[in-house]
Amino acid sequence: MKPQGALTVFGVSVALSSALFLGQSDRPFTLVAVRFCPQTINNGQKYVKSYQDSQAELNSKFCRYEHKLLKEVWDSKQFESSLPIPETSIKLRTIPAINSNIGWFLVAPVSFGLAYLSWAKKSERDEFASHFELENFKTQIKLTGVSVRNERDFKGTSINSSWDSQRVANGFLSVDAVQDRLRRQTELQDKTHELALKQFATAQSQEDKLTSENQRDKHKADKESHEIRALVNQTQSAIQQTEKKAELLQTLKNYEGGWLHDMVIGRMPIVIYGKQGAYKSYTAACLALLKAYFQDAKLVSICDPHAHQNQDESWRYLIPMEPEVYGAHEDWEEYAQGINDAFDRWSDRTLKDSPIISIWDELTTMGVKLPGLAPELMPKIISAPRKANDNTICITHSLTNAGLGGVAGMSEAIKEGTLRLKLKANALQQPLFKGVLSGWVDGEGSEIDELPVTLPEWFRDAEIYQLIKD
Amino acid sequence: MLLNDEDTEQKSDNYPVEADTEFTLDEIEAIQNYKEQLSKKLNKNRSVLKGLEVGFWSITSYSIARFLVLTSGTSGVGLAIAASFLINNIVNRDCLDSFNFDRKNGEFEVIGMGKLVKFGFSTLVASFVIWNATGDLLRMVDNSKSTYDALQNQVEEFNKLPDNQQRNIFIVGGIVGLAGVYVIVDSLRTRR
Numbered sequence: 001m002k003p004q005g006a007l008t009v010f011g012v013s014v015a016l017s018s019a020l021f022l023g024q025s026d027r028p029f030t031l032v033a034v035r036f037c038p039q040t041i042n043n044g045q046k047y048v049k050s051y052q053d054s055q056a057e058l059n060s061k062f063c064r065y066e067h068k069l070l071k072e073v074w075d076s077k078q079f080e081s082s083l084p085i086p087e088t089s090i091k092l093r094t095i096p097a098i099n100s101n102i103g104w105f106l107v108a109p110v111s112f113g114l115a116y117l118s119w120a121k122k123s124e125r126d127e128f129a130s131h132f133e134l135e136n137f138k139t140q141i142k143l144t145g146v147s148v149r150n151e152r153d154f155k156g157t158s159i160n161s162s163w164d165s166q167r168v169a170n171g172f173l174s175v176d177a178v179q180d181r182l183r184r185q186t187e188l189q190d191k192t193h194e195l196a197l198k199q200f201a202t203a204q205s206q207e208d209k210l211t212s213e214n215q216r217d218k219h220k221a222d223k224e225s226h227e228i229r230a231l232v233n234q235t236q237s238a239i240q241q242t243e244k245k246a247e248l249l250q251t252l253k254n255y256e257g258g259w260l261h262d263m264v265i266g267r268m269p270i271v272i273y274g275k276q277g278a279y280k281s282y283t284a285a286c287l288a289l290l291k292a293y294f295q296d297a298k299l300v301s302i303c304d305p306h307a308h309q310n311q312d313e314s315w316r317y318l319i320p321m322e323p324e325v326y327g328a329h330e331d332w333e334e335y336a337q338g339i340n341d342a343f344d345r346w347s348d349r350t351l352k353d354s355p356i357i358s359i360w361d362e363l364t365t366m367g368v369k370l371p372g373l374a375p376e377l378m379p380k381i382i383s384a385p386r387k388a389n390d391n392t393i394c395i396t397h398s399l400t401n402a403g404l405g406g407v408a409g410m411s412e413a414i415k416e417g418t419l420r421l422k423l424k425a426n427a428l429q430q431p432l433f434k435g436v437l438s439g440w441v442d443g444e445g446s447e448i449d450e451l452p453v454t455l456p457e458w459f460r461d462a463e464i465y466q467l468i469k470d
Numbered sequence: 471m472l473l474n475d476e477d478t479e480q481k482s483d484n485y486p487v488e489a490d491t492e493f494t495l496d497e498i499e500a501i502q503n504y505k506e507q508l509s510k511k512l513n514k515n516r517s518v519l520k521g522l523e524v525g526f527w528s529i530t531s532y533s534i535a536r537f538l539v540l541t542s543g544t545s546g547v548g549l550a551i552a553a554s555f556l557i558n559n560i561v562n563r564d565c566l567d568s569f570n571f572d573r574k575n576g577e578f579e580v581i582g583m584g585k586l587v588k589f590g591f592s593t594l595v596a597s598f599v600i601w602n603a604t605g606d607l608l609r610m611v612d613n614s615k616s617t618y619d620a621l622q623n624q625v626e627e628f629n630k631l632p633d634n635q636q637r638n639i640f641i642v643g644g645i646v647g648l649a650g651v652y653v654i655v656d657s658l659r660t661r662r
Contacts (some may be wrong), residue, residue: 016529023533023536028540029543034621036624036625062624069613069617069618070614072544073614073615085621106537109529109534112525113526113530119518134508137504138491138493
């Protein structure tokens, strides 16, 4: 017997003997033996018996009987009774309990529990052992089976060979016939081998074909999937763009009566003027970015004698739009070429052509440097670009004839045909982002001159570029 | 459990099924016979374990009940009964949980009736255990109360006058009473 089994038997034995024998007692409870022994009051008076006789009679009648009962019941009854049995008339004898070792009743469950755990452990081990035993049995079966089958084959072949020898020896079979059979068997084996190889090759080529077809289908499916995904992304992007554009447009409309909106969406030539450092060029850049965004207009030219300096400053977000830049490094001949190219554009283009943007900087100096060509520019700007669908933005220092390229007699035409935004700077040539707008017509159709305006905080080239770049 | 259920591998969805080594039909038969023998042995183990479990709870119930009765007397009887039934409930807690009485598609459906019957039997066993642990004390308490009452009756009987003396007093008292009535009635008639 394994140790766990023995421990189980031992535990059960201890538990049973503890609970049923060692813990038991013949008299487990304390008893009392009570005898009722009343005292006689006869004491030799007249007409009565003597004390001894009377007492003997009473004892004979009552005191010789002993009543046994549980001490616990006796005590409680005596306590509860309103008329307890008088202690003077009874003889009480306590019969103590025979002490049983009640501790055995605590030993019994523990012992039985240990027995149970031992048997559980034994069962667990047996489970494991049975598994290994079964696997070993299968291994033995396999080994024996393989060995015996090989032995049978070997013996069968040996016997066949022996009988062939006997047949040859007795003339039932010729050596040639045996050799011929052997040759044919070999030939058959070779053919079988070749056929098997071909079958393998065929199967392999079929697998290769299947793999190629699968790869082709996969590529096709991937391509279709990418196309669909791209289309979905494009649609989503377009929806987002539309929503964003509408939101920004609404912001422009809501800002100070909508003058910014009209400057961005409208095609009226814009003249920005003011002192140095008044944020003129940056404002022109912001307007060009917004016009390009909302009108889908292309920035075609920037005529600026300081373009080589401004390309990393005010024009930094415009240069990526690849405009023709004229006049950099104060090259006035090139500036003049820019003017001539604009004249050609305005004469060729119509309203049906897609919108474009052109920026003209330093008109004040232009009048001095190009005295022959400059006076022609402003009248053209007032009349021609609208029909050529061109958004022109001019930048100058003052709104005088000299400041507009030396043009003469155009003040009324300029007043009617341009939006003029004067921007202010402080004494340190720092922008105040405030100005005065003239030539604007409000929503009611009233022409407003000298409307005080401010540039919103987000009206900065970097922020606008971030807003519209996607 | 591994050898008890032949379809264990198929039922365990968490584990992939792997084919065993190939055997001939005779070999498979031999393996199955061997497996059955092993299963019988393991089933015997499980039966003994179940029996030991029942025995453990029974002897625990009896021991606790007896311990309480011996140490606390009659005041331990209630606790002993409670302890035994509590253990019975702990051991068979799944029985009542499994029992379900429901009405489905107009028909009554009883689920887990077998376990309820098992619970009933185990409660019966618990009752026997309780009686064995507390029965002798309860019997002695009952007898002791009867004995006390008899003793008290005897004392009261002794304190009374004997029966024949009581009868004499009753007769004399009756005669004296009748005489008194006669005297009163006679004196009233004489006055008229």
